[in-house]
Amino acid sequence: MSIIDDERPKKPTTHELGCDLSMLSVDELESRIGLLRQEIARIEAEKEKKAAGRRAADSLFRS
Known part of the structure; x- marks a missing residue:
């Protein structure tokens, strides 16, 4: 693992309705589907x- 990998911002593990999905990988999309x-x-x-x-x-009030 290089230093560059450690400096990348982490993608959120939550999903916001209407958010841009174009930058997500297939695995990330599958993860979002599971969360949803x-x-x-x-x-x-x-x-x-x-x-x-x-x-x-x-039922109580109909009696």
């Missing part, structure tokens, strides 16, 4: 948790 899939799963889990709470409340 994990985030989608996290959001869907939270949505389901909230929907379950709403169903429970609706």
Whole structure:
């Protein structure tokens, strides 16, 4: 590893919607896709948790 490699700015490991993707490698794009899939799963889990709470409340007030 050369000194030049150490001085390169590190690319962020997060993804910003709408950011320029042209400078990313295929591996970096795959990594971003993985991050986004994990985030989608996290959001869907939270949505389901909230929907379950709403169903429970609706059920309670309909009785």
